[in-house]
Amino acid sequence: xxxxxxxxxxxxxxxxxxxxxxxxxxxxxxxxxxxxxxxxxxxxxxxxxxxxxxxxxxxxxxxxxxxxxxxxxxxxxxxxxxxxxxxxxxxxxxxxxxxxxxxxxxxxxxxxxxxxxxxxxxxxxxxxxxxxxxxxxxxxxxxxxxxxxxxxxxxxxxxxxxxxxxxxxxxxxxxxxxxxxxxxxxxxxxxxxxxxxxxxxxxxxxxxxxxxxxxxxxxxxxxxxxxxxxxxxxxxxxxxxxxxxxxxxxxxxxxxxxxxxxxxxxxxxxxxxxxxxxxxxxxxxxxxxxxxxxxxxxxxxxxxxxxxxxxxxxxxxxxxxxxxxxx
Amino acid sequence: xxxxxxxxxxxxxxxxxxxxxxxxxxxxxxxxxxxxxxxxxxxxxxxxxxxxxxxxxxxxxxxxxxxxxxxxxxxxxxxxxxxxxxxxxxxxxxxxxxxxxxxxxxxxxxxxxxxxxxxxxxxxxxxxxxxxxxxxxxxxxxxxxxxxxxxxxxxxxxxxxxxxxxxxxxxxxxxxxxxxxxxxxxxxxxxxxxxxxxxxxxxxxxxxxxxxxxxxxxxxxxxxxxxxxxxxxxxxxxxxxxxxxxxxxxxxxxxxxxxxxxxxxxxxxxxxxxxxxxxxxxxxxxxxxxxxxxxxxxxxxxxxxxxxxxxxxxxxxxxxxxxxxxx
Numbered sequence: 001x002x003x004x005x006x007x008x009x010x011x012x013x014x015x016x017x018x019x020x021x022x023x024x025x026x027x028x029x030x031x032x033x034x035x036x037x038x039x040x041x042x043x044x045x046x047x048x049x050x051x052x053x054x055x056x057x058x059x060x061x062x063x064x065x066x067x068x069x070x071x072x073x074x075x076x077x078x079x080x081x082x083x084x085x086x087x088x089x090x091x092x093x094x095x096x097x098x099x100x101x102x103x104x105x106x107x108x109x110x111x112x113x114x115x116x117x118x119x120x121x122x123x124x125x126x127x128x129x130x131x132x133x134x135x136x137x138x139x140x141x142x143x144x145x146x147x148x149x150x151x152x153x154x155x156x157x158x159x160x161x162x163x164x165x166x167x168x169x170x171x172x173x174x175x176x177x178x179x180x181x182x183x184x185x186x187x188x189x190x191x192x193x194x195x196x197x198x199x200x201x202x203x204x205x206x207x208x209x210x211x212x213x214x215x216x217x218x219x220x221x222x223x224x225x226x227x228x229x230x231x232x233x234x235x236x237x238x239x240x241x242x243x244x245x246x247x248x249x250x251x252x253x254x255x256x257x258x259x260x261x262x263x264x265x266x267x268x269x270x271x272x273x274x275x276x277x278x279x280x281x282x283x284x285x286x287x288x289x290x291x292x293x294x295x296x297x298x299x300x301x302x303x304x305x306x307x308x309x310x311x312x313x314x315x316x317x318x319x320x321x322x323x324x325x326x327x
Numbered sequence: 328x329x330x331x332x333x334x335x336x337x338x339x340x341x342x343x344x345x346x347x348x349x350x351x352x353x354x355x356x357x358x359x360x361x362x363x364x365x366x367x368x369x370x371x372x373x374x375x376x377x378x379x380x381x382x383x384x385x386x387x388x389x390x391x392x393x394x395x396x397x398x399x400x401x402x403x404x405x406x407x408x409x410x411x412x413x414x415x416x417x418x419x420x421x422x423x424x425x426x427x428x429x430x431x432x433x434x435x436x437x438x439x440x441x442x443x444x445x446x447x448x449x450x451x452x453x454x455x456x457x458x459x460x461x462x463x464x465x466x467x468x469x470x471x472x473x474x475x476x477x478x479x480x481x482x483x484x485x486x487x488x489x490x491x492x493x494x495x496x497x498x499x500x501x502x503x504x505x506x507x508x509x510x511x512x513x514x515x516x517x518x519x520x521x522x523x524x525x526x527x528x529x530x531x532x533x534x535x536x537x538x539x540x541x542x543x544x545x546x547x548x549x550x551x552x553x554x555x556x557x558x559x560x561x562x563x564x565x566x567x568x569x570x571x572x573x574x575x576x577x578x579x580x581x582x583x584x585x586x587x588x589x590x591x592x593x594x595x596x597x598x599x600x601x602x603x604x605x606x607x608x609x610x611x612x613x614x615x616x617x618x619x620x621x622x623x624x625x626x627x628x629x630x631x632x633x634x635x636x637x638x639x640x641x642x643x644x645x646x647x648x649x650x651x652x653x654x
Contacts, residue, residue: 134461142618143621291469292471
């Protein structure tokens with residue numbers, strides 16, 4: 001990584017998300033705190049692909065964009081910071097000598113709270129009661145508390161581990177799978193993803209926080225969904241492509257699954273014609289339950305400013321994406 | 328209170344609630360643990376009003392019943408134990424020399440967990456998203472966590488205080504009203520109920536665990552509901568009569584309230600013709616979310632067996648109902 005004496009930073013904002021737009025002045029003030037770094041900042045608030053800066057070293061991408069095109073317009077571009085955790089939209093066109101860092105970790109506090117909310121909803125049969133209400137059906141169910149239930153985490157990143165801590169504080173038994181399966185202090189049991197089939201048979205509830213990568217696409221296939229216990233519940237706050245949503249919908253309609261709380265979908269916004277809208281035992285949250293806009297950009301700028309300092313000093317970035325792993 | 332050498336205990340079961348029926352043999356085994364007490368047990372599993380024992384000293388009422396009639400059939404009757412926490416159905420016909428004890432406390436663990444669930448649901452706008460789904464509407468809302476929100480507890484009994492502890496562990500600021508307003512270790516602030524009007528203006532969320540008494544009936548009148556902040560949420564796990572449900576429904580329909588999670592209703596089961604069934608921003612749970620049938624009867628028998636021992640020794644009962652206060 002080169003070490004420029006003077007950094008040129010370009011911000012690409014998304015004007016359709018006003019609460020997530022970075023202000024040039026706010027960034028300038030925070031960058032002033034970095035010793036020995038001077039920065040020229042350019043900004044595009046139009047959401048249009050042109051201009052994407054012209055001589056930037058660093059790009060702060062607040063909207064989805066083609067990094068190869070940005071690089072063509074900015075030959076010196078060496079580092080792109082996103083304000084999203086998932087980066088599958090950026091990886092397809094990422095030049096070999098451009099580093100990419102994501103906003104992983106920003107979602108941990110709200111994400112853990114939402115997963116707790118969704119897990120309790122499934123324990124209390126809320127998706128079933130919502131469906132019952134639509135049909136004027138009064139059908140009490142007298143289950144127990146979440147203590148003693150077995151919750152299977154697919155992925156244990158910053159959100160998953162924060163959620164595991166919260167769920168264990170309520171008494172749940174939390175197991176999980178990751179690529180390595182190395183033990184994790186926040187989980188009761190952790191296994192390599194190759195052990196998934198056997199674990200599915202133990203889960204009362206499955207929680208997915210996985211990014212979409214070659215290794216996670218269709219991980220929860222129709223065959224794996226069929227291995228779940230009757231009346232298992234599903235929470236997905238990762239990416240829709242990790243599941244076979246057609247098979248998932250069929251199991252919600254049949255009642256084999258007790259319910260699902262889904263925050264992510266194959267197409268977003270979910271088209272009005274999509275069959276999931278009237279799927280029973282399903283609670284839809286429109287891809288918003290991990291994002292706390294009251295603190296979001298501030299937390300993203302914490303990561304970005306730290307990374308600008310590291311870039312200037314030639315140090316490893318935090319949250320740098322492993323382009324092979326895809327996250 | 329007399330101190331019989333030999334106790335005659337009658338159990339009135341409710342055959343429509345099989346998981347809540349007390350078995351004579353199970354009770355006999357537990358009573359054998361009380362030193363110096365011998366008991367003759369009679370039981371009625373028919374759910375019919377006749378026979379209600381004939382010479383019982385003690386009645387274990389597992390169904391709603393007229394205590395005056397039970398007393399007429401059992402002249403020695405001096406103590407009635409219920410397996411419900413709410414006792415308004417028993418108080419109208421309670422002879423002056425019969426003590427009544429309820430099952431207060433049995434619901435604390437599951438009740439606190441359900442109130443946490445409902446509070447998180449309201450924080451995450453779940454009632455709104457459920458309504459949006461019914462209309463195929465994709466409308467993200469990017470709020471924060473429950474930390475820093477102000478939650479107003481109406482009543483701080485065993486459920487309310489357990490819920491307050493849980494909500495504070497998530498960072499919420501928990502205030503409340505009781506008859507006395509005496510400070511309580513589990514709440515940030517506690518006031519006499521006469522201060523309610525001012526507190527309503529501070530609440531992001533109102534949680535009612537109150538029993539129905541002369542002092543609580545219509546406490547949350549139309550006028551008090553009108554004092555709530557816009558987008559306040561409502562949780563009621565106490566009794567429906569504490570609220571003006573018509574005014575509550577109107578405020579849910581208009582969107583002045585962000586949503587409600589109601590477990591109790593003016594008539595149960597809620598009649599199929601009732602307008603609440605299609606009220607937007609409302610989650611209905613059919614009066615079942617505090618009752619953990621996996622542990623319920625065992626916990627009730629803990630109270631009852633302790634009370635039988637106290638009755639035999641002429642000691643004060645636990646959970647004895649104050650017939651003036653109504654709980």
